[in-house]
Amino acid sequence: MMKKFTMKSIFAFLATAMLAMMLVGCGGEKKEEAKADAGKGEKWIVAINSTFPPFESVKEGTKDYQGIDIDIAHYLAKKMNKQVEFTDMKFASLVPTLQSGRANIIISAISPTEERMKVVDFTKPYYFPMKAIICKKGAGFDTMDKLKGQKAGASMGTTFVKDLKAVPGIDVVELDTTPLVIQDIKNGRLAGGLFDSSQAAVFVKQNPELELHIVEAPVLMGDTFAIALPKGSKDTEKLNALLKEMRTNGELHKILVEHLGEDATKQYEAATEKLDIAKL
Structure with a gap:
């Protein structure tokens, strides 16, 4: 048997339907708004190459990263x-x-090489590295010239x-990671x-x-370590201020001691005091 509809019931039905549509629309807007705001300014995806101790490596027996750069990243x-x-x-x-x-x-x-800065x-x-040659103990490759041939x-x-390529006579081999370079020195495939x-x-x-031998050479801007950001980033000056804070409040010193040791850190800091480039 068909139910008889009155004008009153039809208006009630239409009102209910419109209210439902409005609620669905509002809910959709809220979902879109939440989606747009999700994660904004929360996550910092930091790109690293974890085969460069003591700056970044994987802690043995874990999946955790450790090193100077890792600690700097967490602080910043x-x-x-x-x-x-x-x-x-x-x-x-x-x-x-x-x-x-x-x-x-x-x-x-x-x-920060010229090519990368483009x-x-x-x-x-934030760091002014010195260079060193590694070779087998007793080999005595203590200068770049001695690697000729x-x-x-x-x-x-x-x-x-x-x-290495800047020194004529060195047969330069490029490998994917630094541990592979070490392995080839140990097994005799590389002299250093x-x-x-x-x-x-x-x-x-x-x-x-x-054994290692420090190579005496000036530290150029293209040899230093810095933090890279997308071109035109608004965070560059903020990070410059924070890096300066780390140097003055002793936080960078603590991080270096943790990963280099007290003596090595003192030698490094004494050497950087003499560098004009470190006063920028």
């Missing part, structure tokens, strides 16, 4: 009210990843490759390799059959 993120998420990759992939927007920042012992922005340097290696995409001196100290400590 806390000050910037960000949650850190590290993304690990080959060194040569760092800049392309930042350019593509798959990372917000690079804190990974990266140098495509990304950098903070002022020999095979020497460095990690692909680093400034150390460029330094060029590294950051603090990194070299860690490798030699871990491999007593190796």
